[in-house]
Amino acid sequence: MTEYTILRVGHQGDGIAHGPIFAPMTLPGETVTGTLTGDTLSDVKIVTPSDDRVSAVCRHFKSCGGCQLQHASEDFVGTWKGDVIRRALAAHDLAPEIRPTLTSPAQSRQRATVAARRTKKGAMVGFHGRASGTVIEVPDCQLIDPRIKAGFAAAHDLAVVGSSRKGVLAVTLTLSSDGLDVSVHGGKPIDGQLRIELASLCDRTGLVRLAWDGETIAMRTPPRHDFGDAQVVVPPGAFLQATAHGAATLQTLVIEAVGEAKRVADLFAGSGTFSFPLAKKSEVHAVEGDKAMVEGLDHGWRMSKGLKPVTSEARDLFRRPLLPDELNRFDAVVLDPPRAGAADQIAELASATVPRIAYVSCNPVTFARDAFQLTQAGYVLDWVQPVDQFRWSSHIELAAAFRRA
Template identity: 60%
Template structure:
């Protein structure tokens, strides 16, 4: 006899959850489904009572591709769900906060993608992995990527044909820059003369701005600059970049609002200067980043910009060696944008420093709420949170929060 399962809620990865818990991908709360139970997961799912929030996925690859988790849900549902995830993370730490309306990046706006590519008997296979699978799903179109990236898929195929193998995958990072495509390939064959020549020819044929192979620059027709505010920076190959320009602008606007009136700012986990450059139009900035190549790019970008206040840089692992409270006392604002793990050691020092203003940018509501609790306990008020969805149809959530020290 086939058993019915009622979906109670969505988990943090976007799967529906029934009693058990039993996980059912691409389901929505309130739906009644049947399926084949394998361990704690349902497969071959059939819908007996679909949700009114269910929509037809716009992408033909949705069922096989693992790049998106929520195309089966209405935009309104996804927005509410992401806001609720933030609220739940805060509630778990007994925090109440004002949440501003979510800002969601448009379709076809992703400017950076990491593709998997493999050489085959007939050429090459390029795309994203299937859901919970190592299989590459070839994509002919994508509703997430900027059309310029979709049109560049033949570049990834060419890389696999030239320097890939049928046993191992290439990781091909495609990034749109102000002057063309920036391509960074990892996992390819060791370079030799013929391969290097062939790759250089591909750079010219496809008009690439830069091509990097296993961290070695093969050719650079033009430095692949990125605008950070009005200023230009040339990131190192494969460096972190906000996924969409819309998302970057939304995060930056929130950080700038929180930092208004500052005279000296510490920008921690600064990357290539996503926030350092806009902030340097207002105040002096000390940018701290653990990656030396990104720090060099930031410094060079500042030295070639016009009209900015001073940006000093420091290479420092803020997980192992956070800026201490005494070092932070010289700043009137701290901006930090840590990775998903959060910044538990650094936040402890920020809390002790009593810096008047903190702008916290997070890509993980759970680690953010944990760190926010420490700031609140140290005498800070959480003024508001701006939630940003630049990874449309995924379970990924970003936010910016403003804290002020209570007087």
């Protein structure tokens, strides 16, 4: 049988041999065999294991698609994630300081979207299988907070009540300060009877809020989230950082990057993850495209005490980025854009004179593109900090600090 030597790990977490040939759950330096179909090996067997190979901590690892790198040591994964960022920047001739990766602990995910499907005997809840649409039950998942895991029972009941036999619900379970907040997509169209059943289920299972395809069906109490010294009620299914550790780490890094700035613009601000910690020392103007999130942010500031002024603006920064004359009113800018990056907003920043920029990114490739444009315009990229909220996955996040030369 043909043997293959794994040369490196790709962006999706698969080992890559010459060809390229992709071999899931393998590591650099390993010799492996398997069945080659197209450019992918299946039924992989390890002939010569790497010293970085470890036993997976979760019994669902081989079947569940939630994790890609449980077979690798924590040191290997942290170094690999830093190297992915390093290579993305090197493609643009950038070589800043890249700090050691900071990783969230196991069983700390405070938000997860599970798949829930009706069956003949009831329902099943879990994650999609590796490279398939099959739902895999994961009662011993090592990623999620136990309180999220407790919500699987509610997801089960939601599938029984509100899904068709052929459909699969996407059930987002989010921890709030008040309990479990649940948002469901892909269910039956809402009608009077289903509304009654869902409201009853919400009360019976102790959910603080239940939303169905964006509509709030029942709310026992507004689900609050702590951002610094403020409490904010976010819209159903709104973006939040994956772990409390990750959120706190990124907040600390953003505060470091803006330094002593007195006025800060927080762009792609969401519900205020960075706005409120910054407002302990700085006046903040928060800009976000989602109007409901802006309303929640504004209400959170009005109900808080001891913070500097936080103003907010609902504005689509992809269609209408802040212009240089608007940006130049601030001592620092914070950006936390989606995976596509912020090319149009970066172009305006490149023409502005803002002294400091803190950039939070979930995509090293688009970050490197934007970083290159800023450095071409005279900014210095001082440091990059990898932050691993998605433990054992190929997902990579980072925070970075820029300053005007």
